[in-house]
Amino acid sequence: MRAVVIDRYGGPEVLTVRDLADPEPGPGQVVVRMAASGLNRLDVFVRQGLTGPGVRQPRALPHVMGAEGAGTVVDVGPVARTDLVPGDHVMVFCGLSCGHCRYCRRGETSRCPAYAILGEDAWGVQRELVALDPASLLRVPPGMSSIEAAAVPTTFTTAWTMLMTTGRLRLGERVLVVGASGGVATAAMQLAARAGAEVWAATRSPDKARRLSELPYVHHVVDSSAPGWSAQVRERTAGQGVDLVADAVGAPTWRDSIRALAMGGRLVICGATGGDRPDISIRELYQAHRQILGAPFGGWNDFVDVVGLMERTGIRPLVHATVPMERTGDGHRIIERDEHIGKVVIDLT
Ligand SMILES: [Zn+2]
Structure with a gap:
């Protein structure tokens, strides 16, 4: 063979x-x-x-x-x-x-x-x-x-676990998927939309931003190439932020992923393709009742x-x-x- x-x-x-x-x-x-x-x-x-x-x-x-x-x-x-x-x-x-x-x-x-x-x-x-x-x-x-x-x-099981089993997604919540063009990311956006979430896609590429915005299960696109891009999310949600962030990128995105979270929001992670030593603020986490949840596969x-x-x-x-x-x-x-x-x-x- x-x-x-x-x-x-x-x-x-x-x-x-x-x-x-x-x-x-x-x-x-x-x-x-x-x-x-x-x-x-x-x-x-x-x-x-x-x-x-x-x-x-x-x-x-x-x-x-x-x-x-x-x-x-x-x-x-x-x-x-x-x-x-x-x-x-x-x-x-x-x-x-x-x-x-x-x-x-x-x-x-x-x-x-x-x-x-x-x-x-x-x-x-x-x-x-x-x-x-x-x-x-x-x-x-x-x-x-x-x-x-x-x-x-592998792909849909990981996406499902992140959103449903570990992330405990609820109807009407806002979900932000970081690095939105990957296989698990596109699966997560399909599932999140089906589960009644408002779906946000973050990408660094203007070309991908355009293509992602054409997908029926993507409701908002964020340019994550800009420094401090989480400010865009907060601004466009009237300061509220999103309830759940699905992040498989890791070190380069964690700080903004955390800052994009609403009070009590959950950062769910299934990988660290961009590096696994993020520079984050512990105070930004606990003072807003935010959680980081591991969902490996x-x-x-x-x-x-x-x-x-x-x-x-x-x-x-x-x-x-x-x-x-x-x-x-x-x-x-x-x-x-x-x-x-x-x-x-x-x-x-
Ligand atoms: Zn066993």
Whole structure:
């Protein structure tokens, strides 16, 4: 089978497509023929060999890339605990967990002490065949394409967790999404609008500001290239600010994200793509009853909840580009140059 492999860390040029032996499924496992895989910042960080506090690395090289994806079941092991059958269209959830600790039993799998991520701690899904525990697989809703489904598991689970599970979004609240063109950001704006929020999008790019303002689920756009841009938000909300900020950028945006918050507002974070050592004022936080909440990805429950919503409402990922497996490096370049609005998906067929 072909796979997207790295033998060393570095730029997009270290991504290679190569033939590997087909997986040997265990008796309880299910084999999936992968159709597509959504790219995430995670893929870029894994490829670069990013190190630092809270960052995991592949345990060994060579490493197969890819955290999220979709495909078709081709084989079900004799003792697999599942009702999946060959031919079923499935999404792959990237969270790996023990299945029996107190968190796993509640569906809060991302809190499991043994938690690990496909494509980061273990070989990923950017390959033609993958053998997995059926606990990692969920059927794709009818009418959703493989390209769309490949951009759901990691992206929409993270967005859902930020807004709903951790952020406890309520009808009528104002939500500001910082770095609004990313995959999780566009998913968060779709979900927030559907949940009855007033949606604000912050971007540094005038071109993206124009394109974002044309999306039906974006109600206001803020130019976050301007120093002290949170003043725009406060001014345009009559001094009130927003109730929830979803920020995956980190150090460059935290100060203004906090200042954009209303009294008692919540800053929900799922990443730090721009750096993880922000310069903030502790007084600006506590004196206005503001909270900072961590929402790293989400659990199986969050995944099932958001896919159920997508099935009932027809919400679909915004796909910026689809690139063939051999051009995975080009997909990484699109993300690194910040050219995208929405998801970049690798076609594995
Ligand atoms: Zn567990």
